[in-house]
Amino acid sequence: MKQNLTHNLLSKAVVIFMLMLCVMQASAQKPKFKVIAFYTGKDDLAHVSFVHEANQWFPRMAAKYKFSYDSTANWNNMNAAFLAQYQVILFLDTRPEQPEQRAAFEIFMRNGGSWMGFHFSAFALTPSAFNQDWDWYHNEFIGAGQYGSNTWRPTSAVLRVEDKKHPATKGLPATFKSAPNEWYRWEKDLTKNPDIDILLAIDSTSFPLGTGPKQHEIWHSGYYPVAWSNKNYNMVYVNMGHNDMDYEHKYDKTNKTLSHTFDSEGASQFIMNGLIWLGSKKKATQ
Structure with missing residues (x-):
């Protein structure tokens, strides 16, 4: 009897230990948060280059910082059931175009979901292939309104930290150099919007910015x-995401990338700081 009792107790202890071990392993393997990146990856060589770069860089960061990263070019996945799996959405190049996709994204954000958008994801210009036909997104959420103009050719800039207390700028120097980029000017003055927290801006030491050949493509003052957050949402917009390309030989179809956004240590740190901050936000139960 005693031997059987001892055997049973030992068996139960082993089972309990194994269960605890499984729970600990599952807990250790569970990602801190889940990211889904949407992209189109067509037409503009520089935007396609950045999409490829991002879809290689973010998985490496996911392994390092213990989050999960998925990506999709299927914008029909912008629906409640699919988005429920994730805490953070990235727009690598474009935006959703269909009304039902836009509605799903807005609901996701209003329910406490998080978003980071890059460069062209904020572009809108009427008339163009990307009309300003989504007021909530461009005017309220991002706050910049329509595209105004840009620098050309893609060039590096010295970026200045504007909000040193924001989690996205933690550990950054006061200024740092970006990789080459096409820089945007916007319709609306973000400094007059109390909901917008400007995180990075172009430092005056960058001027003249751009090389032309058109004079209006060179900024002198x-x-x-360059990057900001909206205090009413869990979001960060980053204007970077347009690599320099071998445009002179584009008709030879070399499509050679001449720069990489994440080669800038400061920009990479800012983006990861921002992503980790967004991933820490709690989404409402849907």
Whole structure:
């Protein structure tokens, strides 16, 4: 009897230990948060280059910082059932175009979901292939309104930290150099919007910015926000995401990338700081 009792107790202890081990392993393997990146990856060589770069860089960061990263070019996945799996959405190049996709994204954000958008994801210009036909997204959420103009050719800039207390700028120097980029100017003055927290801006030491050949593509002065957050949402917009390309030989179809956005240590740290901050936000139960 005693031997059987001892055997049973030992068996139960082994089972309990194995269960605890399984729970601990599952807990250790569970990602801190889940990211889904949407992209189109067509037409503009520089935007396609950035999409490829991002879809290689973010998985490496996911392994390092213990989050999960998925990506999709299927914008029909912008629906409640699919988005429920994730805490953070990335727009790598474009935006959703269909009304039902836009509605699903807005609901996701209003329910406490998180978003980070890059460069062209904020573009809108009427008339163009990307009309300003989504007021909530461009005017309220991002806050910049329509595209105004841009620098050319893609060039590096010295970026200045505007909000040193924001989690996205933690550990950054006061200024740092970006990789080459096409920089945007916007319709609306973000400094007059109390909901917008400007995180990075172009430092005056960057001027003249751009090489032309058109004179209006070279900026000599002014205030140009580069990255910001909206205090009413869990979001960060980053104007970077347009690599320099071998445009002179584009008709030879070399499509050679001449720069990479994540080669800038400061920009990479800012983006990861921002992503980790967004991933820490709690989404409402849907």
